[in-house]
Amino acid sequence: MLDDLRRFSTDAFPEDLRPAAWAEVMAKVLMAPAAPAYDAPPLAGYVSARSSALESVFARLSSSPQVWLPHPGNTRRGGHTVLMLALLEGSGLVVEGQESVALAAGGIVLLDPARPWRVELNTDFRAVVIRLESASFVLRLVRTSGQDLNTISPKTGVGAVCLNLVRSIADELDQLGRHELLPIEATLMELLVTCLSHVDDEDAQAAAAPDDSTSVQLGHLRRVCRTVEARLGDAELTLEAVAALEGLSPRYIQKLFKAASASFGEYLKARRLERCRLDLANRALAHFTIAELCFRWGFGDAANFSRAFTARFGLSPKAYRAAPPADVAAGPTQRGAPAAGVTTTTSTRAAAAADTPEARRRQFEAVLTDHERYALALALAPKRAVPHAAEAV
Template identity: 25%
Template sequence: MSLILTTDSVEPKERLAYWNDMICATYVQLETDAVQSDDFSGSIVTHRLPGMELSVVKSSAQKVLRTPHVISRSSDDFFIVSLQTQGQAIISQDGRDAHMSPGDCCVYDSTRPYTLHFGSGFEEIVLKFRRDQIHALLGGTELLTATTVEGHTGAGRVLFSLIHTLLNEIDRLRPAAAAAVANGVVNVLVAGLQSLPACKKAELSNLNAYHVARIRQYMDEHVRDPSLTIEMMAAHLGMSCGHLHRVFKNEAMSPSQYLWSQRLDACSRELIDLRKANLSVAAIAFSWGFNDAAHFSRAFRERFHCSPREWRQQAAAMAIAQGQRSADERG
């Protein structure tokens, strides 16, 4: 479902304040510094997909700030990606400045201060993810913020192509397909970040990376087993529990956190799969290794900021809206 916000219907003298409210409601709590003028304008078109929010922003020159004071008053915990499509931008965080031209992309973290500077009118595509989604796949992200990923080659080019295709087809995607595409976007984004020099410097040794991959593969293969424990994994893989934990010392998630994350993600996908509509929430949770419905609901809400039932209802509403649009197009 899409949400369109614009300053067009607002009196010129009230547009800056209205715009600041718009970006705070769409992204995180922010402060906007822009020159008051009668021709200031801005619009945001937001599409909400399972696991990702995608928006297209068009506006006049401005500076957007995420200050320590603002951070102290909010609990926003997101990883945000800007893909520049028109105009120039400078994104600053963690002592670095990314100079953005059309075709470039860059990431920043809502838990630390940052500044977005647009010297003239611009357009950008913004992706917003839960921070733990990215941290589950990539450690050391504080080394990768405010660093330009060029969009004319490699993973950056693939990401731009994927996002443009998604924007063209987003109103026709069923919820399960949209979730799969969002997951693909995350994987391509991680591939792009892994190509950055700072990420390569922080890579684990080949032997340690080998053990991490073995452990994750074992968890992926046994993710549905409710009796799976660290002790079982260690015994099967021929290592002590202490060694297994040491292998994950530099990872964004511990082995247990990774396992629960995989289970929650699997449940989130099945809850919006129309082929699983006859299954109860509890049945889906139990099939993915959870053995306590109340614990599952709490963990799901903490991860996705809504209950499993609300997640499923949102997907059903999206499917109904898409069906209505298809009927209108045929009519």
């Protein structure tokens, strides 16, 4: 149907044929659109694409919200292809395994076609998707990275150059031929290798750090926890924002949480749910609706909040508010918890005495647990009343 992918518009197809035609387009970049929701508006999209002399595909897309998955045939392909997604306008989310990363305009992510991932573009968007062939070295860097998601920040020098190149490709794609794309493709791959190698350099420096590197990392994790706690009500709080505030790299922060058997996203959601739990049990806040309380702590969707709260605490927010437990402070804070009867402090000291991966994991878990308990105690501490102006001396 679509042997020539140079230009494509859904307007050229009846509404009932658009999804199939679009799926054929996305197969050229090794992606498959997920089935739309039953009440989704008609698909509207436009693609302009070119192939290089190495059979790489450069595609500029503008479309209504979509969800993309790896094409089912990707697992049968050889390991020499990398997908690059650069979001020029709009916003979205990339999910792979237990990790996820938010994409905003200017965000770039590299994807292994053979891995299971999910790209959710939840607004009208404009993007560039590049299928890089003969990219075995780049693919190896993607697969050997310490985290599953490989993002390129436009805030770094090389990342900004990479983004500017992609934007130029998008602007001039219709005028570029197969052989003109070849030097551009080579330049892009060099930039990607530099970006990914810079991440690996950070890992090498961390590995070569002195023996007290663990204590330094634990200190960093405590700082990150404090920053998160102070900004739980910010619905726009992201890993990248916390990293900028603390002067750390987003990937390094992800590694800190991974050492504690958690992820940044999971921790942020858990802290917000805990603060909502306290508010629901607080009779002084009974005049606030449940939706107002969840919005107060950074949740943007009341339905998603209700599902997350029920999954974590075993009761719906409404049921919890109607009959909160007698001891509100006894929240479920276990995280790979120690055996019953062993305090966190005791287990941490015992673990620290042994230089093993398990001991290190417990040290990092203890930081999160101790911080949660401290934050809970602080939230439940009585607040001193501000004296009336007439009483002030």
